[in-house]
Every structure is written in C-alpha cells, then in structure tokens.
Amino acid sequence: MPQPQNIIAIVYDYDRTLSPWSMQDDVLFKRLGLDGKEFWEKTNRLKADRLYDDEMAWIRLLLETPDFRSLGNGDLKLMGQDLRLYPGVPDVFSELGGFLNNEEYKRHGIVLEHYIVTSGLQAILTGSVLNNQVERIFGCELDEDSSGTVFWPKRVISHTGKTQYLFRITKGLEYMDFSRDVNDHMPDNERRIPFYNMLYIGDGPTDVPSFAVVTSRGGKALAVYDGESQASFETCMSLREAQRVDEIAEADYRGDTHLRRLMEHYVKQMAIRIVANQELEHSKKVIKAPRHG
Numbered sequence: 001m002p003q004p005q006n007i008i009a010i011v012y013d014y015d016r017t018l019s020p021w022s023m024q025d026d027v028l029f030k031r032l033g034l035d036g037k038e039f040w041e042k043t044n045r046l047k048a049d050r051l052y053d054d055e056m057a058w059i060r061l062l063l064e065t066p067d068f069r070s071l072g073n074g075d076l077k078l079m080g081q082d083l084r085l086y087p088g089v090p091d092v093f094s095e096l097g098g099f100l101n102n103e104e105y106k107r108h109g110i111v112l113e114h115y116i117v118t119s120g121l122q123a124i125l126t127g128s129v130l131n132n133q134v135e136r137i138f139g140c141e142l143d144e145d146s147s148g149t150v151f152w153p154k155r156v157i158s159h160t161g162k163t164q165y166l167f168r169i170t171k172g173l174e175y176m177d178f179s180r181d182v183n184d185h186m187p188d189n190e191r192r193i194p195f196y197n198m199l200y201i202g203d204g205p206t207d208v209p210s211f212a213v214v215t216s217r218g219g220k221a222l223a224v225y226d227g228e229s230q231a232s233f234e235t236c237m238s239l240r241e242a243q244r245v246d247e248i249a250e251a252d253y254r255g256d257t258h259l260r261r262l263m264e265h266y267v268k269q270m271a272i273r274i275v276a277n278q279e280l281e282h283s284k285k286v287i288k289a290p291r292h293g
C-alpha cells in the first residue's frame with residue numbers, strides 16, 4: 001500500500017561522527033587497561049596477514065582478552081554513560097525538529113526521525129544519552145554464555161553491511177525485525193522513508209558504501225571532520241572532491257554552526273518537497289466541475 005512518506009530520517013555513523021573517538025578508544029580500553037595503539041596494530045596485522053574483516057579482527061581480539069570475556073552486555077551498557085560526544089550532541093536531536101513545528105508542516109504530518117548505524121558495539125551506545133534521543137541504534141551485538149558473559153558475536157555490521165540497515169530504515173518498522181528478509185522487493189511509493197527523505201552523516205572512507213547508497217537514490221550525504229585535525233579535514237575534502245558527499249562541515253552540532261545550517265537546510269528542502277508532493281496528490285483527487293456550454 002502506498003505510504004504517506006512524510007517522515008524524514010537523519011542517519012548517523014557513530015565513531016568520529018558523533019564523537020571525536022571510537023567507542024573502544026573512548027571507554028573500553030580504559031576499563032580493560034589495554035593500550036589502544038597496540039590493540040589496533042594487532043587488528044591491522046590480522047587484517048593484513050590473515051585477511052580478516054576489520055570487525056571480525058577486533059571482536060576476536062577483544063574476546064581473547066580475559067577481562068573482556070568476564071563482562072556482560074550490562075557492563076558494556078554502563079560504559080555508555082562515559083562516552084564523550086561532539087559539541088551539540090545530543091541536544092541536536094531534539095532541537096533540529098523545532099523548525100518543523102509550524103502549522104503548514106504540522107498539517108502535512110511531517111516528522112523527523114534519527115537513527116544511528118555503527119560498526120561499533122550496540123550495547124555501549126544503548127547505555128548512553130543517545131539511546132532515548134533516537135528511534136533506533138544498530139550496531140554489532142555480542143551473545144552471552146550461560147554465565148552471562150560475552151562470548152561470541154551475534155551480529156556484525158561491517159562498513160558495507162551498514163547499507164543493509166539503511167534499507168531496513170527505508171522499508172519501515174516491520175523490517176527492523178531481523179527475521180524479516182530485507183531483500184524483499186518494495187516499490188518506492190510503499191517505503192516508509194524513501195531514500196530521498198534521508199540524510200546520512202559520516203566521517204570517512206568507512207562510510208563510502210552508505211554515502212553511495214543514499215546519494216544514488218536521491219538522498220543527501222554530509223561528511224564531518226574533527227576541527228582539531230587537519231588530517232580529518234583532508235579526508236573530508238577528498239570525499240567532497242570525489243563527489244561522494246554533498247557537503248562537509250566541522251563536527252560541531254550546536255545551533256548556528258555551519259553543520260547545523262546544512263542539516264537544517266537539507267531537512268527543510270525535504271519538508272518543502274513533501275508538502276509540494278502531497279498538495280499535488282490532493283489536487284489530482286479534486287474532481288473538476290463539468291463544463292457547461
């Protein structure tokens with residue numbers, strides 16, 4: 001059945017997009033007493049020498065760390081409280097929809113939703129302040145053994161695998177249930193949130209598959225950089241120059257920043273298009289009076 005398609009979604013990466021750090025560097029290694037640099041070097045060795053996928057490599061190394069194996073998902077969740085976020089996060093989530101709060105947009109039932117899709121650990125993010133600000137967080141999940149400690153990956157979201165979750169978001173709530181095959185065909189007008197109503201925000205090459213899926217279907221993509229890092233700026237510029245993203249901005253989500261203006265601009269453009277489409281549909285339904293004479 002055709003959907004009203006009056007929902008706009010902003011989908012965020014997490015590591016270095018909503019936070020200057022990866023969640024492992026920010027809260028996990030501290031707790032485990034691990035040296036982050038050494039850990040990532042070992043991860044890179046597994047990738048180079050034994051051709052591991054990135055996520056499989058770091059998850060294996062964590063599960064081989066006895067102190068990590070003694071944790072449950074509840075412990076990971078508690079660590080989420082200590083995550084450090086970029087300025088303006090999480091307030092941006094509630095503030096951004098503010099300008100949609102006018103009569104015209106309300107009459108057309110326009111709603112803004114936020115989602116996070118990360119290749120990091122979902123459990124850590126669900127324990128953070130982000131959890132009740134967004135519709136849904138998708139990330140890697142670990143299963144617990146009979147003693148309640150993590151022992152095996154249940155779901156791994158690789159960089160390319162992230163796009164599967166973008167499709168789940170466009171197709172609607174029933175597709176958030178993982179037992180539902182995301183590859184079922186669904187025409188554009190039946191999607192709850194078509195890609196042209198989606199803005200994706202990421203920080204680097206790991207977001208390229210997601211940038212490509214969203215922009216090739218009419219959505220918008222933004223790359224954010226750490227204002228204190230020239231390298232991060234250069235990465236974003238190269239994405240911009242290769243036309244992987246529509247715009248780039250410093251990762252400062254507070255009001256009146258360049259990033260906030262861009263986010264508001266794209267959401268507004270989407271809202272204006274929704275109003276125009278709905279009015280067009282409505283006018284098609286109005287029966288014209290018969291001509292006399």
Ligand SMILES: [Mg+2]
Pocket residue numbers: 013014015016017202203204206
């Ligand atoms: Mg990232």
